[in-house]
Amino acid sequence: MRPTVIDIAREAGVSLATVDRVLNARPGVRDKTIRAVNEAIVKLGYVRDLTAANLARGRSYRVAVLLPDTESQFIQSLADALTEAGSAAATSRTELKLHRFPAEDPHALAAVLSTLPDRDTVGVALMAPETPVVRDAVRSLRAKGIPVVALVSDLPNADHFVGIDNRAAGRTAGVMMGRFLGGGPGQVMVLGQSLLARDMIERRRGFDEVMQRDFPGLEVLQSLETHGSPATMRQVVAEMLANAPHVRGIYAMGGGSRTLTQTLDDMGLSGKLTVICHELTPHVRTALERGSITAVITQNTGHLARSTLRVLRAKADNQPLDEGQEQIRIEIVLRENIPPLPDSTRPSLDDKVA
Amino acid sequence: MRPTVIDIAREAGVSLATVDRVLNARPGVRDKTIRAVNEAIVKLGYVRDLTAANLARGRSYRVAVLLPDTESQFIQSLADALTEAGSAAATSRTELKLHRFPAEDPHALAAVLSTLPDRDTVGVALMAPETPVVRDAVRSLRAKGIPVVALVSDLPNADHFVGIDNRAAGRTAGVMMGRFLGGGPGQVMVLGQSLLARDMIERRRGFDEVMQRDFPGLEVLQSLETHGSPATMRQVVAEMLANAPHVRGIYAMGGGSRTLTQTLDDMGLSGKLTVICHELTPHVRTALERGSITAVITQNTGHLARSTLRVLRAKADNQPLDEGQEQIRIEIVLRENIPPLPDSTRPSLDDKVA
DNA sequence: CGGAAAATGAGGTACGTTCCTCAAAATTTC
């Protein structure tokens, strides 16, 4: 059997109360006694049973996640993943509340944030651009002792960032583009919804870095902003393709992949260009299968969601993180390694619904 | 507050004992009563507190993992990951025992397996080739109600497989090779330690599939077996390169990447060929950075380890799996997206060691 | 309708920890 606090008390020759004081760093214990207890802990290899501890503490983790209400498949998929991770975590005293806020209204966001402390929320995850309002709201939460996690797009004053290294993601897109085009010659188009968000800037920087250094034979054209509007996208792409006769690749840094592939389809260019984009949404999946998108740089929303919960819980408990586990991978998806949609086919030992 | 069994009892108008019988599927309750309880559960949104349940059950998960004692960096990294995952899981009543067995001696393996039931092990994970001895051992464990998980290389009679889809991995390697070589012309060499293990066979199959279908301009040479011996590897590669003048790419399906890059270095070919291999070991990492390996298809050992534990626990509890989470990704690593080695740099709310 | 069988209730103990109170012992201070 695993040793319990009682074993520690016996081994250290002290009472249970004292062991408890040491374990929970409560005052009123002599150094000498603390040492004795710690030695017993080491000697017996005691490991605190967190499930029992949480039960006794009556601790439960109320966590809030705030996402913009943009109608993007990626955000939708992230929201779904969060909801699922939340309900899976319900069995372990964790409760996740998902809020959506109007993307263009930072004040609405701030308003939601300010109500959280009342409902004893132990942590907040936030996907939002870095505006002064957001920055202040984050600061104020942290001042109240509530940890804040930045989701997908980093916020420098958050406690932790859950998402990929976007600079590296841009570099990865760069190598793929460069190698797939055989190093040149040719031109490459770069598209982005908005060139202001931190993640876009970093992707572009990483992409350029690699293209300049490793593929000087390829000319990277100026970034085009599409503002999330299908019409703009269509117009901008058509114009560019008309003016730049040697375009062989397109790097779509974020969003709008649906409109992009449709535009290319309409122009009869589908499959003729090397197209690299971000986020493996359902639509991008089929585009990959059809061959109208060549490669996708993506981050797994399930992983993002679970990591968010784990990190918030760890922060709430002031426990260290398993950095390796929280490192969100930059995944490269080609037609040949599209992750299968989950479905289980294995026989089980026993099929009763427990 | 979250509803508890007591609330359910009150709501359903039955006693606590009855609720308990329903929750734990014990006999002696009328259908009508079962229905009433379940309605109360739904109505109040009751979620069983697993931490309390496990505590009450006195349940603890003793899990055994068996790895061959091969001195491969991949296996070493897997062993490390398992040990780490094991100690992280210790706080939640899980105990992992790691066994190593002589790779060429299936009987030693069987011997270890047969001792496990005595020590009330609730599940076993196993990385081993599919021999008759192993097959029987697995069958016998399952007959005793102990779930068995196949690690890295699949065993058809296991309860679950933790690892990547090796056929898809081979296909992925194929597309990368094909595209990086611009579709041809040229020759591609394929190396494997042993062409008998299930994972190797599947990788080869996937690779060929893609090469034949999508890159007919590239000639894939016959697979070469290296048997894990550096000398053989060296000889085989040298011979092949001498006989096949148009080799532009090498696909190393498993193991021996260290010897391979060294051989290429010695021959002055480093960086001149497109080399794709498997598993991001420390050595492969540096080879990627130096440019002597072009791309790596890998599976994350941390993920493998954690998934193994989660799956075994779920199987032991007869609970459903989160298929999405247990899906091990086929990761593509290039020089530009090498995952950073973990190190934390964020400021924390508070630095005390809790 | 009576008796047997099945279903339910009441109550208790246990899991390993937290956190509390109050008393007793040890140590420090003057």
Place this chain on the structure above:
DNA sequence: GAAATTTTGAGGAACGTACCTCATTTTCCG
């Protein structure tokens, strides 16, 4: 060495669930 202070001990209640026993009620069957 007595008083003040600090440290320690003993014990108990609680967290939410599991699982046990024994008594009581309800239902079923002939």
